[in-house]
Amino acid sequence: MIKKLSDHKIKMVNRISPSQYYSAISCPYKLVLANSFGYQSLLPINANAHFGSVLHKMIELISKDVIIDEQSFLKNWSDLIKKKEDELKENGLVGITPLKYFVNDFAFKKNQVKNILLKKRDRLKNTIQPSSTNFFPEKRLENSDKTVTGIVDLIIENDSGTTILDFKTGKVFSDAIDESGITEQTIKIEYEIQLKLYAHLYFLMTKKYPKSLFIVTLRNDFIKVEFENSECEKIYLEALELLSTINFHISNNDMAAIVNPTIENCKYCSYRPACSSYSKWLTVNFEAVNDLFGRVEKINQFSNETIGLELKTQDKLILINGLPLEKKENFESLIGKIIILYNLKKTKQSLNATASSFTVVYE
Known part of the structure; x- marks a missing residue:
């Protein structure tokens, strides 16, 4: 509970991932600190986030056909929950175990993941998959010098084209107000940007863009993300420019130029104990x-x-x-x-x- 900040050195940032990019736009220094601490959080993550990593792993195992029936589902579920709870205890977070008592809608979310398995089995039973269809779960996509790199949850390739899918276990939509003042739900912009970056990385590796991009929710909803090839390239070039700008300021020891303490940027940042700008901001906020x-x-x-x-x-x-x-x-x-x-x-x-x-x- 009582800690002292370990010695750390600000390092040049060699790469940025599609999942990090949107957050780094708002406060580049968050990425700098994460990189300097080896991406090891300085603050504990809540029970729902830990549980989310279990859900994500279960969906991955279903997509890889490691989980194929209820027996393999229950075994992997039990193993992953135990492994996560043992990890929490080792890190001094015994107070949020067992997870089922501290996670919102624990049983409901478990059943949602099971339904993904059941629907997949029904789909395979009732359709004939083209022999040329290939599934690539947990596929790494990157540019030639690996400065922009990330792992996409699932890529499906067949004769009609390529589909990139990203699994999300939390809230996918945010509220937006249109020109007439009506509130509508839109896909979170960070998820759109993430998938569009994956699309351009796929292009760089294969010389072709995917046919479609989808977010897959726990309800097994497939939410399509519309995109233009030129838009994906623009986001990619902006990510490269951001990485270059961050390293320029690191080399000039000018952290003030890339730090941006605000409620939105700092409230859930895992690296705020190492941020002197946040400490100063906190004195009046x-x-x-x-x-x-x-x-x-x-x-x-x-x-x-x-x-x-x-x-x-x-x-x-x-x-x-x-x-x-x-x-x-x-x-x-x-x-x-x-x-x-x-x-x-x-x-x-x-x-x-x-x-x-x-x-x-x-x-």
């Missing part, structure tokens, strides 16, 4: 996010075997409760020191906060 900074004034012990700390932030005294009693000695060693607490639970009526299973303290 701490009411807008679930992190708090300040000097530890006092440690209080409560009868429910938890502790709380009094934190002086600017001219305010803030109380943080729900910290584990076994960490009392560690927190007492922080009295008088400036710390930042990440991933707290706050209420709108008060600055006071409560620790969660995901709360981490950096001194």
Whole structure:
């Protein structure tokens, strides 16, 4: 729970993936920090995100025909859940295990993945696949110098052309307001850009563009992403330009030019403990996010075997409760020191906060 930032060196960014590109547009420094820390998150990821990686792996195994019936489905499901929960325990996140108690709609999502298997079996039973159809799950696509590279979930090639599919286990649509003021749902722009980048990488490797691009949801909905070849090339060239710009500023030690602390960019960033710009931004924006900074004034012990700390932030005294009693000695060693607490639970009526299973303290 209490950590110190490990020594790290800002490194040149050698590549960017289609899944990283949109986020890097908003704040290039996020990609720089991820690269410098070997893409190892500095903050714990919530239970739904961990579960999402299990769902994604199950869909991959179905597409590869590793999972072909209910028996293989149940075995792989059990193995993957156990592996993920063991990993969480090793990383000190025993508080969000078993996952079924901490994930939204755990059983429902499991059944959604099973339905993907059932629908695939029905499709194979009722149709005759062309002999020339080839399936390429988890296919790496990249340009010649590997500066733009990523792994696409599934490519299907047959006589009528190529289809690229990307599996998404979360929300696919976002609300948008058209010119008449009517709200409509549109595919998230980051997903569109990701698939269009894959399309151009496929072109670079094969000299032909795919016929179609699809997002596949947990409901087994196939959502088509419309595209023009010229648009895919434009996005690709912009990704190369962004990578060049990032490395230019790294070589000139000018991080201020590529950092952009805002609520949207920082709220869920896993690398904010290493971002000095975020730390400065937090000193005047701490009411807008679930992190708090300040000097530890006092440690209080409560009868429910938890502790709380009094934190002086600017001219305010803030109380943080729900910290584990076994960490009392560690927190007492922080009295008088400036710390930042990440991933707290706050209420709108008060600055006071409560620790969660995901709360981490950096001194």
